Amino acid sequence: MLQIKNLHASIDGKEILKGLTLDIPDGQVHAIMGPNGSGKSTLSYVIAGREGYEVTGGQILLDGRDIMEMAPEERAAAGLFLAFQYPVEIPGVAMTMFLKTAINSIRKQKGEGEIDALDFLKLMKRKQAELGMSDEMMKRAVNVGFSGGEKKRNEVLQMAMLEPRMAVLDETDSGLDIDALKIVAEGVNRLRNEKRSFLVITHYQRLLDYIKPDVVHVMAAGKIVKTGGPELAVELEKTGYAEYAA
Amino acid sequence: MDKILSRLEKIILVPFGMAVLLLSLHVFIENLSIIFDFDSRGFYHDLEHFCRSFGLEIHYLYLFVRWSLVLFVFAESLLLSVKIFFLKEGKEFWQKVLFVKLMAISGVIYSFYLYEYYPKNVSSGDVGWSIASGKCLLFFWVSLPLFLIICFYESVKQKNAAN
Numbered sequence: 332m333l334q335i336k337n338l339h340a341s342i343d344g345k346e347i348l349k350g351l352t353l354d355i356p357d358g359q360v361h362a363i364m365g366p367n368g369s370g371k372s373t374l375s376y377v378i379a380g381r382e383g384y385e386v387t388g389g390q391i392l393l394d395g396r397d398i399m400e401m402a403p404e405e406r407a408a409a410g411l412f413l414a415f416q417y418p419v420e421i422p423g424v425a426m427t428m429f430l431k432t433a434i435n436s437i438r439k440q441k442g443e444g445e446i447d448a449l450d451f452l453k454l455m456k457r458k459q460a461e462l463g464m465s466d467e468m469m470k471r472a473v474n475v476g477f478s479g480g481e482k483k484r485n486e487v488l489q490m491a492m493l494e495p496r497m498a499v500l501d502e503t504d505s506g507l508d509i510d511a512l513k514i515v516a517e518g519v520n521r522l523r524n525e526k527r528s529f530l531v532i533t534h535y536q537r538l539l540d541y542i543k544p545d546v547v548h549v550m551a552a553g554k555i556v557k558t559g560g561p562e563l564a565v566e567l568e569k570t571g572y573a574e575y576a577a
Numbered sequence: 578m579d580k581i582l583s584r585l586e587k588i589i590l591v592p593f594g595m596a597v598l599l600l601s602l603h604v605f606i607e608n609l610s611i612i613f614d615f616d617s618r619g620f621y622h623d624l625e626h627f628c629r630s631f632g633l634e635i636h637y638l639y640l641f642v643r644w645s646l647v648l649f650v651f652a653e654s655l656l657l658s659v660k661i662f663f664l665k666e667g668k669e670f671w672q673k674v675l676f677v678k679l680m681a682i683s684g685v686i687y688s689f690y691l692y693e694y695y696p697k698n699v700s701s702g703d704v705g706w707s708i709a710s711g712k713c714l715l716f717f718w719v720s721l722p723l724f725l726i727i728c729f730y731e732s733v734k735q736k737n738a739a740n
Contacts, residue, residue, distance in 0.1 A: 376626075379626070379630045380629075380630075381626045381630075382625075382626070402629065403626065403629035403630050404629045404630075404631075404632045404633060404634055406630075407629070407630055407631060407632035408632050411630075412630070413630045415627065415630075418627070419623050419624050419627040421624065421627075429631075429633075432633060433631040433632050433633050434632075436631075436632045436633050436634065437632035440632065489631070493631070493632070
């Protein structure tokens with residue numbers, strides 16, 4: 332599914348990722364944990380193709396295709412989804428309209444026909460029912476006036492609508508209380524299947540209590556320094572990152 | 578006929594037109610905040626990244642802005658047309674207004690054409706072009722009230738001359 336080989340990336344001339352290698356097979360959930368400044372968010376931005384980050388070496392392959400030369404929207408069409416740590420608010424643009432346009436843009440890039448309004452609404456209702464979400468949020472402008480929890484729940488619905496092959500969740504637990512965390516985790520778990528993989532980036536083990544990872548990686552100083560099972564997250568919760576930050 | 582139309586205008590057209598205008602203006606001003614808020618907070622870049630990660634090219638956002646603008650101009654022009662062709666008041670003055678409005682509509686349609694087709698021929702999500710277009714829209718919105726003030730001044734002048 333997603334293969335990252337010896338990735339080097341820098342911003343403003345400062346190298347952040349220093350030879351990161353990661354392999355996420357189909358259907359697996361991998362978690363990356365690490366101290367502040369280890370490059371976790373940079374990794375998510377580089378995978379999604381955010382401008383301003385210079386990739387100085389390595390490869391990122393999605394389903395065997397090199398995505399390094401693809402524009403961010405092409406990566407989205409290839410099946411990549413990034414759940415933002417701080418989702419952007421877009422006043423004046425209704426969530427429904429935004430999602431419909433996004434889906435049609437992706438379909439267009441794939442050479443498929445546009446989804447009509449009726450089919451879109453049916454799809455949206457079905458996904459909302461699957462995730463147990465109300466449609467009240469969909470009538471509002473994109474993320475405007477949403478609480479932290481609502482934004483994250485909204486992201487889960489967006490992910491369900493776009494049906495990505497690979498989803499990167501960048502510190503999706505930040506700013507969430509326990510109840511919101513459970514709701515979001517439950518939504519993510521419902522989207523798990525044998526063809527969809529997740530990369531969950533987080534500081535804390537508590538998210539991984541609800542989204543059970545197959546593999547946990549520790550990231551420090553721009554690369555993966557340790558890999559293990561879910562027990563690694565529990566161990567990190569007890570010992571902290573001091574060992575890796577040194 | 579004049580009385581009926583006058584009542585019709587007061588009862589239906591004016592409130593309806595005002596509602597449409599206020600709504601589209603509200604949406605448009607909110608969208609403007611997106612366009613011109615980016616320098617201080619890096620917001621534009623976040624917005625661009627956000628949209629593109631959803632598979633959207635950045636010019637789609639400006640499509641929303643465009644339509645609110647088109648709606649505004651269309652509604653206003655419709656009201657003015659009714660005034661000119663049925664209400665007979667200040668026909669000459671309103672004809673001038675209509676002329677400029679039609680020019681504005683042509684400009685908007687032309688902008689629409691450029692937005693819709695130009696970025697695809699240059700590169701996907703051509704940010705520079707989008708910013709430039711946003712500034713053109715701001716120019717339009719600044720010039721529109723100025724124009725209306727000038728028209729109002731002209732109208733007062735004509736009335737004074739008639740008296």
